[in-house]
Amino acid sequence: MKRKLFIPIIIILVVIFVVGLSFYGLQIYVADQNFDTTDHALKSVIDLQAAATYNAYFAWTTLYDLVVQNKFAEASELTRDMRDNFPFIDSLEIDYGPPPDEDFMVTLDGELIRIAYPIRNDEETMTAPNAYAVTVIQAQKLLDLVSPYEFRVDTVHGRKTSYGIPISASLPLFSPWGIAFVVLLTCLIVWFVLQRYFHKSDFFLDTRGLESIIYLFEQTEKVSASHSRNVAIFALFVGKKLGFKGKRLKNLYVAALLHDIGKIGVPTSIITKTGKLDSREFAQMKQHPVISARILRSFKEFEHLSNIVLHHHEREDGSGYPDGLKGKEIPLESKIIAVVDVFEALVGERPYRNPIHPSSAFEKMKQMPLDQRIVNVLIEHYGELGAFRPPRWVLSYSPWMFAA
Ligand SMILES: [Fe+2]
Known part of the structure; x- marks a missing residue:
């Protein structure tokens, strides 16, 4: 009797272990794939926003002329409609300081994405040496756009994306549905294996009897x-x-x-x-x-x-x-x-x-x-x-x- 129970118990434990491990591995794999996709999408959206903003406002001779004359208030007035055109942008500032070499430079400040731009003339032959523009976007807003439910910005535990934005999966690794699925699958496999085991066992006993x-x-x-x-x-x-x-x-x-x-x-x-x-x-x-x-x-x-x-x-x-x-x-x-x-x-x-x-x-x-x-x-x-x-x-x- 002891022997008869020992093997089924081992079978059940092995099935639970294998199914659990497989499910965990699958979850990790899917999460990894989702992370890569989200990372890629997030980078694309940031680059597009930055490039579009640069082309629309910061390669503009009128703005350039005001900035080189240190007329920042008037320059800012010119960009007032930016938030209507780019609703993801929360704020824009023109500050004193050396401009970035590239058309835009992305940095992270907590949960905020800061994009710095040089201010140039229409032909992009001259760059204002004394100032640069900065737009600020909430990272979560862009994340909601590219991955509406699965990810959130998480500065404590998040995994870093291309621009260093830390994100975590909103869905827990073992959701109630996931656990229910594992339990159901385990029960099915155990039931199937035990059916076979006991059938074989009966057959063996019957054969031995004969x-x-x-x-x-x-x-x-x-x-x-x-x-x-x-x-x-x-x-x-x-x-x-x-x-x-x-x-x-x-x-x-x-x-x-x-x-x-x-x-x-x-x-x-x-x-x-x-x-x-x-x-x-x-x-x-x-x-x-x-x-x-x-x-x-x-x-x-x-x-x-x-x-x-x-x-x-x-x-x-x-x-x-x-x-x-x-x-x-x-x-x-x-x-x-x-x-x-x-x-x-x-x-x-x-x-x-x-x-x-x-x-x-x-x-x-x-x-x-x-x-x-x-x-x-x-x-x-x-x-x-x-x-x-x-x-x-x-x-x-x-x-x-x-x-x-
Ligand atoms: Fe006979």
């Missing part, structure tokens, strides 16, 4: 046990030739492996009797497919195979048992097992007689009320049997198979 029964069966009746293994391989071979694949092929194999398991319920004296069975003994012997089916029904992984094993002694003409089914009434899988069961019984080693040659067995089988289409497939491909390599999963169903 293995144990078969093992006991093998110990009491060695001939039937090796017969079943041979029948299973022959059935697999013929099934493949008939186009069986995947689950259907596995089902055929397992059904063939277990078809005679019901002999466990028939007295050993009858099973091992070398002489002819009397009618009472034969009646008991005829019960073994019914018992096989009953055993398989008690294992949920194998209950769907019970009908196949139930009818593995039916014959095409209705002379078989237990239900006397005819032709199409008999499941195809049961017919295949019937054919290879007879074949193995004829060619296999028995303590009380020598095996007969396959060609003689085929001649006999042609006269029997078996499905002749299947008999023909076996005859036609029998030569390939020596080179037949069973699929890998065969071993997983019967690890004891090649041990003998």
